[in-house]
Amino acid sequence: MKQPVDLKPFFEPRGVAIVGASRTPGFGYGIPITLIQKGWADRLYLVNAVGGTLHDMPVFKSIFDVPDPVDLAIVILPAPAVPDVLAHIGKRGIKHVIIESAGFAEVGDGGRLLQEQATGIAAAHGLRIIGPNCLGVINNDNGFTTIETLEESHTPGSTAIIAQSGAFGNVLLDSLPQRGLLISKAITLGNRMGIDECDALEYLRTDPPTRAIMMYLEGAADGTGLRKSLERVTREKPVIILKSGRTAAGGSATASHTGSMSGDDKLYEALFAQTGAIRAASIDELIDLARVFSTQPMPQGNSLGIVTTSGSVGALTTDVAVTSGLAVPPLSQSTVKRLKAEAPPWMNVRNPLDVGPSGLFAKALSAVLKEPRIDMVLAIPLLPFSVAKLYQRLGFELDKWFGRIASIHAGAPEKPLIACAFGHREFLDIMARICGTSVPLLNSPEHAAGALAALWRCSTWKKTRA
Amino acid sequence: MKQPVDLKPFFEPRGVAIVGASRTPGFGYGIPITLIQKGWADRLYLVNAVGGTLHDMPVFKSIFDVPDPVDLAIVILPAPAVPDVLAHIGKRGIKHVIIESAGFAEVGDGGRLLQEQATGIAAAHGLRIIGPNCLGVINNDNGFTTIETLEESHTPGSTAIIAQSGAFGNVLLDSLPQRGLLISKAITLGNRMGIDECDALEYLRTDPPTRAIMMYLEGAADGTGLRKSLERVTREKPVIILKSGRTAAGGSATASHTGSMSGDDKLYEALFAQTGAIRAASIDELIDLARVFSTQPMPQGNSLGIVTTSGSVGALTTDVAVTSGLAVPPLSQSTVKRLKAEAPPWMNVRNPLDVGPSGLFAKALSAVLKEPRIDMVLAIPLLPFSVAKLYQRLGFELDKWFGRIASIHAGAPEKPLIACAFGHREFLDIMARICGTSVPLLNSPEHAAGALAALWRCSTWKKTRA
Numbered sequence: 001m002k003q004p005v006d007l008k009p010f011f012e013p014r015g016v017a018i019v020g021a022s023r024t025p026g027f028g029y030g031i032p033i034t035l036i037q038k039g040w041a042d043r044l045y046l047v048n049a050v051g052g053t054l055h056d057m058p059v060f061k062s063i064f065d066v067p068d069p070v071d072l073a074i075v076i077l078p079a080p081a082v083p084d085v086l087a088h089i090g091k092r093g094i095k096h097v098i099i100e101s102a103g104f105a106e107v108g109d110g111g112r113l114l115q116e117q118a119t120g121i122a123a124a125h126g127l128r129i130i131g132p133n134c135l136g137v138i139n140n141d142n143g144f145t146t147i148e149t150l151e152e153s154h155t156p157g158s159t160a161i162i163a164q165s166g167a168f169g170n171v172l173l174d175s176l177p178q179r180g181l182l183i184s185k186a187i188t189l190g191n192r193m194g195i196d197e198c199d200a201l202e203y204l205r206t207d208p209p210t211r212a213i214m215m216y217l218e219g220a221a222d223g224t225g226l227r228k229s230l231e232r233v234t235r236e237k238p239v240i241i242l243k244s245g246r247t248a249a250g251g252s253a254t255a256s257h258t259g260s261m262s263g264d265d266k267l268y269e270a271l272f273a274q275t276g277a278i279r280a281a282s283i284d285e286l287i288d289l290a291r292v293f294s295t296q297p298m299p300q301g302n303s304l305g306i307v308t309t310s311g312s313v314g315a316l317t318t319d320v321a322v323t324s325g326l327a328v329p330p331l332s333q334s335t336v337k338r339l340k341a342e343a344p345p346w347m348n349v350r351n352p353l354d355v356g357p358s359g360l361f362a363k364a365l366s367a368v369l370k371e372p373r374i375d376m377v378l379a380i381p382l383l384p385f386s387v388a389k390l391y392q393r394l395g396f397e398l399d400k401w402f403g404r405i406a407s408i409h410a411g412a413p414e415k416p417l418i419a420c421a422f423g424h425r426e427f428l429d430i431m432a433r434i435c436g437t438s439v440p441l442l443n444s445p446e447h448a449a450g451a452l453a454a455l456w457r458c459s460t461w462k463k464t465r466a
Numbered sequence: 467m468k469q470p471v472d473l474k475p476f477f478e479p480r481g482v483a484i485v486g487a488s489r490t491p492g493f494g495y496g497i498p499i500t501l502i503q504k505g506w507a508d509r510l511y512l513v514n515a516v517g518g519t520l521h522d523m524p525v526f527k528s529i530f531d532v533p534d535p536v537d538l539a540i541v542i543l544p545a546p547a548v549p550d551v552l553a554h555i556g557k558r559g560i561k562h563v564i565i566e567s568a569g570f571a572e573v574g575d576g577g578r579l580l581q582e583q584a585t586g587i588a589a590a591h592g593l594r595i596i597g598p599n600c601l602g603v604i605n606n607d608n609g610f611t612t613i614e615t616l617e618e619s620h621t622p623g624s625t626a627i628i629a630q631s632g633a634f635g636n637v638l639l640d641s642l643p644q645r646g647l648l649i650s651k652a653i654t655l656g657n658r659m660g661i662d663e664c665d666a667l668e669y670l671r672t673d674p675p676t677r678a679i680m681m682y683l684e685g686a687a688d689g690t691g692l693r694k695s696l697e698r699v700t701r702e703k704p705v706i707i708l709k710s711g712r713t714a715a716g717g718s719a720t721a722s723h724t725g726s727m728s729g730d731d732k733l734y735e736a737l738f739a740q741t742g743a744i745r746a747a748s749i750d751e752l753i754d755l756a757r758v759f760s761t762q763p764m765p766q767g768n769s770l771g772i773v774t775t776s777g778s779v780g781a782l783t784t785d786v787a788v789t790s791g792l793a794v795p796p797l798s799q800s801t802v803k804r805l806k807a808e809a810p811p812w813m814n815v816r817n818p819l820d821v822g823p824s825g826l827f828a829k830a831l832s833a834v835l836k837e838p839r840i841d842m843v844l845a846i847p848l849l850p851f852s853v854a855k856l857y858q859r860l861g862f863e864l865d866k867w868f869g870r871i872a873s874i875h876a877g878a879p880e881k882p883l884i885a886c887a888f889g890h891r892e893f894l895d896i897m898a899r900i901c902g903t904s905v906p907l908l909n910s911p912e913h914a915a916g917a918l919a920a921l922w923r924c925s926t927w928k929k930t931r932a
Contacts, residue, residue, distance in 0.1 A: 033871035097864040103812040170850040174889040250785035257777030311723030312634035319716035346569040386634040423640040
């Protein structure tokens, strides 16, 4: 197995040159704007043979004119120009390069030849390369980014993203803040001429703000290496993986996308299971699992308590939980007695616990969370929005009706607590505020139950490896 | 099998009495408000022993004082009062009753006894009963509703809902307009003392505005009856079912919710497969399948074309499609040639077709949709929202970039076309407008591919039964 590459200069460059800075809208125009906005103007050098100025900054006609210190070059040029430019960058003494250009191995024989040529030049100069056919990196700690994304996606968080595909990674980023997931770092790998997912995993393993890693993978660059990396990383941080190319047709699609050979899916299934990586079945589940794993502690057992206002959704989630290996055990006699004393006659005090419109949600949630025989809790506070609006008009806010769920969690922070709601968007926005940042609010009860089961599996796996 | 009950008086009453109209916030206070707002004041009679007025309407002290015509009573009283009130309603000559009250079979022995008593009285008077423990009905054609929900949920549409649970049905309703799904009628069944899902299915089978039926079921009231109803209804309209109680624990939860025995899940699986019902695995999938089945034609074959701006998502959806029984065949030489003539060198003209940032999305989608060898198409127009905003500032709206997808569908309306996007909410709102009402915009590529596969299975099933 090769030695992992230190990615620090990619995420914390002392100086950065944009080779292919441009007056035409596109990456060469937009990335400089983003970096200037993020406070990197004093460490930013624009390069283009035409010279002149761009965004009120001088444009250097050659990479050789760029002053020190500069340890990262971002290449945004048509693919055929890339090999020569790499040679210049190497001669200039810059060792780290992000190649954003597409048109290499992913487009067939001509591109493959070009990529081989570039690889040879990179090796001759000892270059470390991310890409080609990628968007580079985001570091939300220091504001360094080569990805033009929304300002809200730059709020520092605790989940890191490794994506093979640039466009996918960027669109994914757009949706995360609205779903309550904030990012520490992101890296898009593209065709992986040099840096691969193993390097990224190793770097993020020791990255302090990163608590969980989510990864979109089309195929491993090096299967043995991925196994060793995952074995090491999953002991310290959860790694949640969405893998495409499960079928021959899907595999053929990845080959023409990032030149990846996706391989036999059964091998990956085994690889993930053996190394304790968590596999997501869909994009939505990838996000939901990341929200749960980046915020919740490991459960001490598999006993789930469910508190809800909807018996139907209680039954549906019980199904998913039990199918996924969790138990939904009876509540203790003392808890049942205590809750029954306050409950209306129509309320069944059991697990799953449907409090209906009794107004007992907060009390029930707190009691179930503190039950010694309960290891984790799923809170499902549902209310028709017309009713919620009526309550609000009567001065009765939803945090009184459902309790401040974040504060309730503080009563037993050692147990995982997930909330789940669906319905009207405005209702969900209110519920997200009530849940705060410590309790993830998911929109799919099935994903919520599945995520708690995944937490339990991960905790069991950790114990067997301890 | 019993004769299905005609539900017309529940959905189109000539006059309706609210027994338990009340000055205290709750159903008895809110339902009259809703009915008055919907134009039913002249056919509405409020009943409460205290008399007086409510919402500027007289309150009758007894059901016997209510003038004709009146053919529906809505009962909103504590459970123990219900048997006597049913007897009065029967004596008054009203034959149709919705009992909203909870506290019957779902709460154990005492409630079960009460429900048996009520059932006996109903039989003696020949009453047709929806409930107890339900919210009743919605008819968006004439504005009649016993469910207090958001005004936007009352926009007439083509999907009907059968839900066993009231609260769940109501919260579900909240989310549907924002997801592009409009409702024709809804019925919540509760404990099913009288009217059950078979009656509801039969009524909706011949309901003109209803094009598809979505159903949440905890357990069949009558398995043989359900089989016969489904066999008849699915020949004419798709029925999409979310069934809980798959596990013993989930089944026990449904028993305490609506008193349902959920039964062996394998039997239901077989029942649904044999009758051509479509089973949803989650609430989200239930909604997505309903959106697709209520708007799209049946495909003539299983060949799927995928057009996207993201190679990753193209690969992921290809996986799901192929796993679900669809083919993703190569495009014809003539189409490949025509698209290649306009495509940039980095673009792979194949199926799935990733057009990247070429700007060729609309042209490619139109060409693939018209391909004789393609039976259905999945359009996945993704764009980072920061880029979309930049385009907008340059006066370049997204309908120019992606084409008016609804108009493109008009070029081959006989083929199913689904769009899928995820990312920032505002981006999704814009895309929903571009897709119009004829092309459902889903947020999960996995569900989108799965829904097209379900369309294909349904079309095959129909052919074997023709």
